[in-house]
Amino acid sequence: MFPTLVSTVFSVMTLAAPIDTTVPAERGQRLEANVFGGEIIVKTWARNAVRLQADPSSRTEVTISSVGSTIIVRSEGRRGPASAVDLNLTVPVWMALDLSGVYTDVTIDGVRASLEVETVQGDVEVTGGEGQVSLSSVQGSVTLRGAKGRIGVHSVNEDVRVMNTTGEIKAETVNGEIELEKVDATNLDANTVNGDVAYDGPIHDGGRYALSSHNGDITIGMTPTTNATVAVSTFSGDFESDFPVTIKNQKKGKRFDFTLGRGGAQVELESFQGTIRLVRPGTAASRQDHDNDDDRDTHP
């Protein structure tokens, strides 16, 4: 099928496979896409238009419509549930996205706008995103690179990784690790139940950095000249540091505070039964991995 250009203000197109169609987009419009299963792959281009490419089975109908400020892509079963379909979307870099699915992997590359992604059984891998960025999977991993803004990354059963990202960050999972590498967070809240948490990035005056785990280790990159008031809490875990610290306030149990530099940031490190480590900046993730390897060697 030849690419089609649709210029009506409101349109709903039911498309026969294979699909390759292009719909004009006005600045400020957002894209909503939902597929029950398959993969949603989003790339960007310089045109103010959305290109949709897909090859659904005969049982599955893919529609694209433009309703007011939203361009909507849906896949639905003609009789019964939709079968898996891969959507390849090319969008303007400014276009906000709201993507969802059940058995759906989502990959986004290059969008500089707010993103909301929700899937159940699928991985989420995003490069880009600005403003509100919310990525969530129940059974899949979530990876975010190069985003800027207010970031929320959530999984339940897999790891969460954030790299080269700036802003306020909330990262959480239940049964997975959280790795925050080359992240410039003004505020950070990272927590997991069964997994390690590693943070490597600047610690800003006035910022709050809360890293917690129940069963895992906490590793954070810091130096003696970092400006931070650090609160360490554990029940049966340990504390290690690459440099000496002077404990200011030893509380009952394994809890204590200390101040580095002028103490401008508030850093809270908590692990119920894991090890809390201060390491040289740039080494948090590798130290975490190394320690995990040691644990595996020791406890086969």
Add this chain to the structure above:
Amino acid sequence: MSDQWTERLSEYLDGELQDEERAGLDAHLRDCAECAAVLADLKRVAIRARALTDREPAADLWPGIAADIGATTPSTGVPAARRGGHPGRQWSFTMPELAAAGIALMVLSGGAAWWLHPSARTNVGVAAKPPAPAIVAPASSRTRPRGYDGAVSDLERVLAEGRGRLDTATVRVLERNLAAIDSAIAQAQRAVAADSANVYLNSHLADTRRRKLELLRQAANLVTAVS
């Protein structure tokens, strides 16, 4: 959170702003992540509250839940949220109300699950009963949720009754993760019992219980999404 627009978000949501003000706030929202986030929270509160019926519960859930999870936030957000039962009602949250609503929303989700689940609205008034395995069998008698345990058991019930509609792998994952949280809660409870004055242990226990409620809410949402 303290700019000139923050207090206007509720009016914005209600469609009460003049065109010029609305355009100004639209422009502001494009650049202000904090206001955009507050607006998103307001919308979530409104959506949740609209899902509630007008029927008044026999007791306010919040005090019990607050006591159970160790929260101190007042319950001002609950009645505020409940006002949305009538279509066309106005949404006016003060910022403190919104802050309270943000926390109460999580709690309301438990209550909302109860309200939204028709079979859960019979035999009202029987004392609720707490802890249970990660996913409990449907109870024969339906009880009004009381505090955290009530919210948890109602969400567990929604999940138990809807698990047949979920993929078995998803159910296994949810069960495994709920079990992991239950194990963490049990360990934290033992630690608190041994050192009840330990602020970290108490807050860790409260946080872990909150995580369970959030995961159950997420699971209940999955069930309702496929219904």
